[in-house]
Amino acid sequence: MSFDYDLFVIGGGSGGVRAARVAAGDAGAKVALAEEDRYGGTCVIRGCVPKKLMVFASGYSVAMQDAREYGWDVTPGGFDWPRFRTRMEAELDRLEGVYRRLLANSGVETYDARATVQDAHTVRLATGETRTARHILVATGGHPVRPDIPGADLGITSNDIFHLPELPERILIVGGGYIACEFAGVLNGMGVEVTQYYRGAQILRGFDDEARGLIATEMMQNGISLKTGTNILEMHGEDGGGIRVKATNGDMERFDQVLFATGRDPNTAGLGLEAAGVTLGRRGEIEVDAYSQTAVPSIYAIGDVTDRVNLTPVAIREGMAFVETVFKGNPTPVDHDLIPSAVFTQPEMGTVGMTEEEASAREPIEVYCTSFKPMQSSFIDRPDRVLMKLVVSKETRRVLGCHIVAPGAGEMIQLAGIAVKMGATKEDFDRTVAVHPTMSEEIVTMKSPVRTA
Ligand code: NDP
Numbered sequence: 001m002s003f004d005y006d007l008f009v010i011g012g013g014s015g016g017v018r019a020a021r022v023a024a025g026d027a028g029a030k031v032a033l034a035e036e037d038r039y040g041g042t043c044v045i046r047g048c049v050p051k052k053l054m055v056f057a058s059g060y061s062v063a064m065q066d067a068r069e070y071g072w073d074v075t076p077g078g079f080d081w082p083r084f085r086t087r088m089e090a091e092l093d094r095l096e097g098v099y100r101r102l103l104a105n106s107g108v109e110t111y112d113a114r115a116t117v118q119d120a121h122t123v124r125l126a127t128g129e130t131r132t133a134r135h136i137l138v139a140t141g142g143h144p145v146r147p148d149i150p151g152a153d154l155g156i157t158s159n160d161i162f163h164l165p166e167l168p169e170r171i172l173i174v175g176g177g178y179i180a181c182e183f184a185g186v187l188n189g190m191g192v193e194v195t196q197y198y199r200g201a202q203i204l205r206g207f208d209d210e211a212r213g214l215i216a217t218e219m220m221q222n223g224i225s226l227k228t229g230t231n232i233l234e235m236h237g238e239d240g241g242g243i244r245v246k247a248t249n250g251d252m253e254r255f256d257q258v259l260f261a262t263g264r265d266p267n268t269a270g271l272g273l274e275a276a277g278v279t280l281g282r283r284g285e286i287e288v289d290a291y292s293q294t295a296v297p298s299i300y301a302i303g304d305v306t307d308r309v310n311l312t313p314v315a316i317r318e319g320m321a322f323v324e325t326v327f328k329g330n331p332t333p334v335d336h337d338l339i340p341s342a343v344f345t346q347p348e349m350g351t352v353g354m355t356e357e358e359a360s361a362r363e364p365i366e367v368y369c370t371s372f373k374p375m376q377s378s379f380i381d382r383p384d385r386v387l388m389k390l391v392v393s394k395e396t397r398r399v400l401g402c403h404i405v406a407p408g409a410g411e412m413i414q415l416a417g418i419a420v421k422m423g424a425t426k427e428d429f430d431r432t433v434a435v436h437p438t439m440s441e442e443i444v445t446m447k448s449p450v451r452t453a
Contacts, residue, residue, distance in 0.1 A: 013041020350413025
């Protein structure tokens with residue numbers, strides 16, 4: 001049977017674009033890709049990239065105060081959001097252009113249209129046309145969800161935050177995950193009065209408890225009004241703008257905006273997947289095996305739509321492994337073990353491997369941990385602390401987890417992640433000479449465990 005293409009990719013985000021261009025460029029396959037929105041997907045257009053630019057922008061308020069303390073004659077003015085946003089939009093336009101060019105230069109044919117799956121080898125475009133392919137790769141990502149509460153449509157999600165015409169004076173952020181905590185810090189740094197409601201006892205569920213505790217303390221110290229054990233009961237629009245929020249703790253407060261950062265769901269609705277035989281999980285995620293293959297042998301799925309580990313570099317890895325497996329005759333399962341990652345809170349967190357809680361539930365461990373005022377803050381009497389922590393197996397001496405809360409923790413954990421992935425022991429860390437004076441030198445100078453479990 002002959003097909004229009006060897007591969008049809010649905011979704012032009014990080015995972016889809018990488019798979020398409022490597023299949024076409026390296027493996028010489030005839031490839032098409034359909035994208036209904038902007039090329040670059042969540043990461044480039046409404047996620048990691050604009051978020052990180054906002055993290056940079058917001059950091060200057062503290063940096064300017066610090067500069068004064070260090071002897072500089074600076075007078076911070078206000079933050080000009082429209083000026084920053086215009087420049088950020090131009091950068092996203094540039095990056096979208098790069099994505100489009102990468103595809104074109106690899107010989108991938110693109111369709112700027114929504115595509116759905118008609119059957120195991122056929123894709124239907126929004127234009128009504130159909131195209132056939134030997135393989136279909138679904139890489140449609142996910143979208144933010146709002147909780148089911150009265151008035152929820154008055155709030156915004158992370159998709160909207162980058163387009164605000166002006167910054168609100170007072171914002172309520174709902175949620176305690178990556179997105180909620182990152183934007184709480186970003187907006188606070190930009191001069192917005194931030195309140196954050198989290199329904200649980202401590203933010204950043206799933207991360208190391210000690211690290212979460214320090215981040216929460218510092219967020220509050222930075223001026224964020226963090227209310228745990230709190231959720232919205234209902235919200236109403238006010239005449240003349242603003243939203244009145246009734247909280248589960250009895251508070252009644254008025255905010256200019258409410259940002260829901262209450263999780264993301266996979267983009268599978270209306271894609272025709274189930275009718276084609278693809279099985280979906282409870283949250284609508286596409287079920288795949290270790291090779292990203294779905295229940296229909298010719299259909300594969302990668303990235304957030306599979307709800308495995310929802311991070312850009314993981315989607316890219318999954319895309320590369322898919323191409324190895326399907327187009328290079330080299331079956332490659334995706335390795336989801338020991339993935340380092342960062343949360344761009346203020347302070348930032350970098351983490352790889354098991355938390356103390358996970359590890360101690362599995363085997364006897366030693367915990368090495370230090371928390372201190374770094375030199376740069378200590379010099380100007382700023383109260384912020386950093387944390388360096390290693391979770392070590394008592395039996396094998398392997399470092400099972402490394403958790404860092406510090407400025408630049410994302411950069412640090414990338415490198416520590418190599419050692420942990422290689423199976424380094426505590427003694428390997430000890431053998432490494434410290435780089436002085438740095439914060440991260442503490443990771444190789446912790447002599448005695450603070451506790452065993
Ligand atoms: P998360 O799943 O991380 O967090 C969702 C938060 O919302 C949790 O605190 C959850 O509470 C809370 N929540 C869920 N439902 C409700 C509800 N009905 N009412 C009140 N609160 C609710 O999702 P995010 O949206 O923050 O991020 C999505 C994913 O995107 C992340 O998991 C991550 O993979 C990725 N991401 C990665 C980043 C990075 O690498 N730096 C940055 C941003 C996103 P509870 O804890 O009780 O469930």
